[in-house]
Amino acid sequence: MAEEEDTVHYDGAEGGWGSLRGIVQTALRERPSPAALNTLRRQNKVGGFMCVSCAWAKPAQPHALEFCENGAKATLWEMTSRRCTPDFFAEHSVTELRGWKDYDLEQQGRLTHPLRYDAASDKYVPCGWDEAFQAIGAELKALDPKSTVFYASGRASLETSYLYALFGRAYGHNNLPDSSNMCHETTSVALKKVIGSPVGTCVLADFELCDAIFFFGQNTGSNSPRLLHPLQEAVKRGVKIVTFNPIREKGLEVFKNPQSPTEMLTPAETQISTLYLQVKTGGDIAAIMGLIKHVLAAEEKKWAEQKQHVLDVDFIAQHTTGFEEIKAKADATSWEEIERESGLSRDDLAQAAQIYIEAHRSIVMYGMGLTQHVHGSQSLEMITNLWLLKGNVGRDGTGISPVRGHSNVQGQRTVGISEKPSLVPLDKIAQLFGFDPPRDEGLNTVKACEKILTGEVKAFIGLGGNFVRAIPEREKMEAAWQKMRLTVQIATKLNRSHLINGEIAYLLPCLGRSEEDMQAGGPQKVTMEDSLSCIHGSFGKNKPASTDLKSEVAIVAGLARATLPPNPRMKWDEWTGNYELIRDLIEQTYPEQFHDFNARVFTPGGFYRGNSARERVWKTESGKAQFTPPKTMSALGVDDAPGRFRLMTLRSNDQFNTTIYGYSDRLRGIEGTRDVLLMNPEDIAAAGLSEGQVVGLASDAGDGVERRVGGLTVTPFLLPNGCLGAYYPEMNPLIPLWYHDEESKTPAAKGVPVRIEI
Known part of the structure; x- marks a missing residue:
């Protein structure tokens, strides 16, 4: 893979002065009333105003300013004088x-x-x-x-x-x-099937107790930056964070806390991810299978040598069904297939698996990089398989935590x-x-x-x-x-x-x-x-x-x-x-x-409505948590083919869903335009293209329907080979209506088959 210096990128950290400049630029565009400052002070606090941006948790003891760059932009956008x-x-x-x-x-x-x-x-x-x-x-x-x-x-x-x-x-x-x-309909369908709850199992206190956090397909820096505060606190107490994402997103790499005078006035910053693995888009099923294979091998070795378990065998026996099926599937899946489909090496996956093994309590977080695939439900089932192996559901400091978008x-x-x-x-x-x-x-x-x-x-x-x-x-x-x-x-x-x-x-x-x-x-x-x-x-x-x-x-x-x-x-x-x-x-x-709804409206930190899976009450067909062997190692809906690329649709740092605040994707080093096609430099050369060349994309879904988007500037970016990135919603014309998760019907916008047209 190409080096970062050969690509468009951002040299700074997430947060810091860059975030403050982003907020100021939005304020200058929107020209809100003086009440904006007081509104931001009240944002996400008890008795105050809840942000209209992401749905991340509001702590019982908030920071002096409990908003992030994207949340502030959303508020200023709403309070515009226009x-x-x-x-x-x-x-x-x-x-x-x-x-x-x-x-x-x-x-x-x-x-x-x-x-x-x-x-x-x-x-x-x-x-x-x-x-x-x-x-x-x-x-x-x-x-x-x-x-x-x-x-x-x-x-x-x-x-x-x-x-x-x-x-x-x-x-x-x-x-x-x-x-x-x-x-996130994929979440509602898949988690309901395997643990009996259609939503995540974590509460905010779990992040204070966990030993490891695994991220799959979620861009925290642009989509939910307030999450970086508990992540930074976790890192400082020794929590290891492992990230699987096709794109190296700054928020899960380096964070400079805008509310810390020390970090703002010195070079101090926090390295967020202990290990960052650029899995191919659609390759998460294979990557997680690699982790499971390593965990199962470690269990056999430790039992043979020390008569001790890596797995939570009591939990598996009492609370789950299907363990032998997932074990058989792992045994039958070769490392060659895993490496090919995930784009990751066995050594990298072993390193990630070892962090999971050594952690007593682990949390997994994910976003639309998993849910928006044709086999996205199987990706979530695989996450559940891995988390059930060590009983990491229904214990304090553990759980499955999807990161939602809309508030x-x-x-x-x-x-x-x-x-x-x-x-x-x-x-x-x-x-x-x-x-x-x-x-x-x-x-x-x-x-x-x-x-x-x-x-x-x-x-x-x-x-x-x-x-x-x-x-x-x-x-x-x-x-x-x-x-x-x-x-x-x-x-x-x-x-x-x-x-x-x-x-x-x-x-x-x-x-x-x-x-x-x-x-x-x-x-x-x-x-x-x-x-x-x-x-x-x-x-x-x-x-x-x-x-x-x-x-x-x-x-x-x-x-x-x-x-x-x-x-x-x-x-x-x-x-x-x-x-x-x-x-x-x-x-x-x-x-x-x-x-007691009306009496609890302004409970500090919100009042918890409960979750059966967190209590280890499994509202599934079997009455237990369900191990589920995958039917495929790729989450994509079509196979690879000559000239076919895997397109991921992306949100910029200056955007929330379809709302475009401006044309600065600062955290990726892209300014002044959204008409870009992000490509690995090796793919640019292999395709006979050059940086700055204007090209188009065409659907390569194989259904004979013409779908095209033109006017995209080739831009070198650190991506896995064969993977492309371009902005949502501009790329939506390339996604067939029938191209969606098999179980939830969530559009598969993170693995769209396309070809490049000159």
Whole structure:
């Protein structure tokens, strides 16, 4: 592999003055009000405002400034002084705006008034709230509920999410996909199958007790930088961190704490990873099999020589099933295959395995580098296999910890936003509200897209997000989208999804989480769930961007009132006036997890809703944790072939999901552009290309469909041979809709087969 000096890279550490400059640059662009400083001081603290960026945990004893660079950018983005008023839409047609870049659309600022699409002028025009609710309600009542989709991005509060799910089911469907379908649905499916819990098993205190942390496919530095604080503390007490990632991401290499005067004013910095292994994209199954083979060999050797165990044999006997099957699979898998598929040497894997063996307590963390593959579920099953060998689930200081993106994506699932009726207490809902909820399975993201393509879906309501920009097969989807009868988008800023509208379309602006939510019962607080299953309250104090904004709760309630027949048990007005009443409903629906909900809203560190696997209660088919042998050593959906590359879609340091804050990917040394193709220098030479050459990518999925993205500048980067990197969502047109995890249907955006076109 090429050396770093031959590639584009960043010489500094994550954090430090670079992070402060990134925050300042965003502040200069957004020009927020002076209240921004006070909001940042309150961010992620008890009684304060919960960040709208990532879902990482909020500690009971926060730092003086409990926000990271990305979290600060998200807050400043929401608090921008820019306003996207009806005057803007009077000047620009929807067709014209479709040609704008994502960044330029969002830079128009906060939406200020409800808007209706006027087909005659091809423009959005202002309308009243009652007018919008009544028109949308009339359209929904005229449609078959099964032909509609209610999508939720991962930032809406628990209160909004509960009402939104209730609205959908009372209307008559379970078509409730959310952003989890595009990122961590693989977690929900795979972990549920093998340990009986659809979410991770760790709590924040585990990071103070563990001896080793293993990372797979997660970019902490750009996506969840606050996580670097507990990682730095862990390293300082001797914890070894092992990272498997195709890209050397700065956040898991070196960290300079911006809140440490010593580190800011001296060369001091913390080396995060003890061992950093650049596995090939899609090669994690093979890499983990290598670790398992080494652990099993060490067990045999230690028992033969010392009559002592490496494995937790008592745990395996009492709490698991399938051990002999995984052992047989490991024995039958050759090191040659493991090295070929993982791109790693046996010695490197042995070194990583030895760290795992020597650690009494280990935590594994992972991100979309594992979940977004055709065989992503098998990657998570393999992680579980390795962790079960030493009983590293259900003990303090151990566990499996997926790192979530959206700030409340996990919580939305918890309170009922799910297309799977088996995950929702429908009998309890029927009892509480006096109607029979639909029992058939609804549409997830991929199935919703398929039915939009066939014309079976007639209406789409989006509770936040940028759905059309985030999904695969974008060209086909945008063309089909405009054939729908109704599209409704609830949002704070303009994005591309708002411009790919149906025959009838409404754009409904909502309050941001940092803003005061004043209702009939006074100022309201909301709640959300972090990645570690803790519930936190959030209280906005800022002046709303416009007096014409409504809260997400009020908008959902307004749509429900206008659509549903009267039901005395559905008190939409009362719920809008007092969110405590909604939390009472959540408590009644989920009493074990949300008992005393209103009394615990501002519990320091959040209140833990519990996890059966953490208690070693295995809600699986067998009643035990399940060892599962893999069916393949590659997580990819297609084999390698001459001229075929493995494309990973990436987020930049100046981005959160589809939101583009700017054009600085500082931590990778890329400035001023997103139109780049990252390649290993050896691959550049072998392909007859040169640095700076402009090329295109074409789908090489083998289905005969032409999918292309052009205008990409060849940029040397430290990647495994055969692997490419380019930015999301710009690369989404290259991903076939059918190319997804086999079990969860999560789009396989981290291993897209492509070829380079000159």
